[in-house]
Amino acid sequence: MKQKKNWLTGDGKCSSSTMGGLKSPDVEIHVMGSAMEVVLVTGLDCQFMFTEIIRMFREEGAEVVNASFSIQDNTVFHTLHSKLGETSAPEDEAARISEKLKKFVYSSVS
Structure with a gap:
C-alpha cells in the first residue's frame, strides 16, 4: 500500500528491490546525429x-x-525518440541531456 501511495503521489523514488515485482530502473541512451533514443526499463x-x-x-x-x-x-x-534542438554542437547537447537523464534515473532508486 505504501509503494502504491508513493507511486500515485509521485514522490520521485523507485524501489531497488527485485522482490515482489519491483525492479530497479535502467536506462540506455543512443545518439545518432541530431536524433536521440532513450530506452528506460523500470518496474x-x-x-x-x-x-x-x-x-x-x-x-x-x-x-x-x-x-x-x-x-x-x-x-x-519505455522508448522515446527525440530530435535534438538546432544547435551548432548536437554532441554537446546530447551529452548534457544524457548526463541529466542518467542522474535522474539512478538517483530515483530508494
Missing part, C-alpha cells in the same frame, strides 16, 4: 519516470517525436 512502481523524462527533453529544447511503452510481466519498457 511497475516507476512509471512516473516516463513522463518526467519527456518533461526533461522539453526543458532542454529537444522535441519528442515518438514515445511508447510496453509491459511484460512486472517490467515496463
Whole structure:
C-alpha cells in the first residue's frame, strides 16, 4: 500500500528491490546525429519516470517525436525518440541531456 501511495503521489523514488515485482530502473541512451533514443526499463512502481523524462527533453529544447511503452510481466519498457534542438554542437547537447537523464534515473532508486 505504501509503494502504491508513493507511486500515485509521485514522490520521485523507485524501489531497488527485485522482490515482489519491483525492479530497479535502467536506462540506455543512443545518439545518432541530431536524433536521440532513450530506452528506460523500470518496474511497475516507476512509471512516473516516463513522463518526467519527456518533461526533461522539453526543458532542454529537444522535441519528442515518438514515445511508447510496453509491459511484460512486472517490467515496463519505455522508448522515446527525440530530435535534438538546432544547435551548432548536437554532441554537446546530447551529452548534457544524457548526463541529466542518467542522474535522474539512478538517483530515483530508494
